[in-house]
Amino acid sequence: MCDVTRIHQWVPDVYHGAPTAVTLFLGSAPKIAAFALILRIFIEALGPMRGEWALIVGVLAALTMTVGNLAALRQTNLKRMLAYSSIAHAGYILVGVAAYNELGTSAMLFYLFAYAFMNVGAFAILIAMGRFEGAAEGGETLNDLAGLAARKPWLARNR
Secondary structure, eight states, X not given: OOOHHHHTTHHHHHHHHSOHHHHHHHHHHHHHHHHHHHHIIIIIISGGGHHHXXXXXXXXXXXXXXXXXXXXXXXXXXXXXXXXHHHHHHHHHHHHHHHOSHHHHHHXXXXXXXXXXXXXXXXXXXXXXXXXXXXXXXXXXXXXXXXXXXXXXXXXXXX
């Protein structure tokens, strides 16, 4: 039996255990490359068999989004939360593959571009918190965010 949570279980462990700068790379570059490959395989190589795989990819996308988001809700470590969020984002991107049209492909490429910038920003904040905050967990827990706007307004700025 295929258990979606077990398939993705390694991602939070890697994100949590690796240095944040390494996690930044692991969270962006391989995913962008993998989805470029997936797009090429499904659109170009398996395009004529769309009827056989589109529903499966759509269901996998829905499961990935649901499991990733529900697992992220329970996390107290920010890197683990970002890992589960990354799993959910993979599901959002798979929707573009399942759509199998020009709009779906364009949306997928735009989403990958936006995701890469969001990911860099999120991990840059974690790196900055680890360097400037001196928190016990390196600024990686939800508790480390408490009062951040008062301590480091430039780091917590929402603009």
